[in-house]
Amino acid sequence: MTKDEQTGATLLPRVSTRRKFTLWTLPVTLLLTLLAWEAFTRWSGLPAFMVPSPRAVWSRFLLALDDGSLLRHTVVTLLEVLGGLSLGLTVAICLGYGLAKSRTIERLLAPYIVASQSVPVVAIAPLLVIWFGTGSLSKLLISALIVFFPVLVNTVVGLRSVPVDLRDLMRSLRATRWQIFAKLEVPAAMPVLFGGLKIGATLSVIGAVVGEFVAADEGLGYLINVGRGLYDTALVFVVVFDLVGMALALYGVVAGLERWLLAYREVTSRS
């Protein structure tokens, strides 16, 4: 996770000129990177099992696509990721609501929640595999675990940021608890929640792969392990790009959802 992702909301291209700018910069920088990479493999003298050339990676990609292995493992990991993301989100939002609403719950749970975050996921991943087996369930749980914290924090912050005056307004209109939740708290917390969701979406991929590294017989993490074992470095590269694509796609879906749901924030005209 980079600094940029944490402040993702402000990084969205808002101005049309900027969108035009990224439209032509992306292919150009991509092409330059590929050229530099190709040049490096050609003149560095490193063997292909250490740094394969872009063309070698491309043909390995086509091969993995052809024999169906890439798609199969991608689907496995993607399902783990989506499951982990949904589970982590659900638990984090429910608990976050409780924490934001009740000082007692906060006092009871907050120390443990914070302490749990100092344990690296890599360290507890083996435990989860022991408890829940080498199948997809343990990966889903690891993914959920890693998604949990940023979403929790953002849920609490989001709910606490609901303006007091709007709460008073709802109270003066005799809104029910449910109406306050649905018509005030949820929409008011949404912008902050989306910040956590974007971080969570990218982290969820890491969680699943970490789990697959520990013990698995399918999934993209497993495929990387296979490639490493066979010195099939081109395959490792293929899987890495596959994972990047997956994380970007998830991020894109969340960012798109955000732009659609929070369109009201964009000023359409200003006299």
Place this chain on the structure above:
Amino acid sequence: MSESAPILTAYDLSMVYPNGDGGIQALAGVSFTVSRQEFVCFVGPSGCGKTTLLRLLAGLIAPTYGEVVFEGKRLAQPRRRIGFVFQQANLMPWRTVLSNIVLPLELQQVPAREAEDRANNLINLVGLNGFETSYPCDLSGGMAQRVAIARALIHEPNLLLLDEPFGSLDALTRERMGAELMRVWEARTVTVVMVTHSISEAVLLADRVFVLSARPAHVCLDLPIPLPRPRSLEMTHTGAFGKLASQVRLAIEQG
């Protein structure tokens, strides 16, 4: 004005905010009566507890001593027949103008069609035609406050409370909004209690001006404004207006 039954009575309202040493006393024995369809303004030095008073009248907070009686019943919690306009427009940024205005009806589960019809009437009344689908971030301060007034009126409250509603607007917009509020009040059968720190605004708009003393606040002047209606901005230059305004100013200074 009329000596009809009071809509709102405050008996000896006191408010103490707890803090380390004994608490901060915001109000000390505020008593007054407001008649139906009266337009009443409260003025007083800043920080004297005007906002506290209004929140008490809205039932948002409970007084330490004393009680508020609204339509013959003791006020213990917010009532739907009381509308509230805040210092800031306090709109929901994710709702359009129209859907901000219908919010009170939506909460009462009034059918959407009926709610929109009523909202459109109010949009006409406050002059926001063409902005129904705009979001608050596209509105100027004056427009946003008009939306807030329309929202406070849509469920046809008998009492409208306004907490320095034009305080954040520039002087010109402020005058225009005052005139519009008068028009709205004349068009609807509603009682208005407004807090302001502008003496001329209070004298121009109100049937009666209450002056609050410095903290802890009590009512130190209850001044009927016998100026004829409809009133216009030109009246502010008449001698009668000046006399009333200086009476109010004197009361504030002597607090």
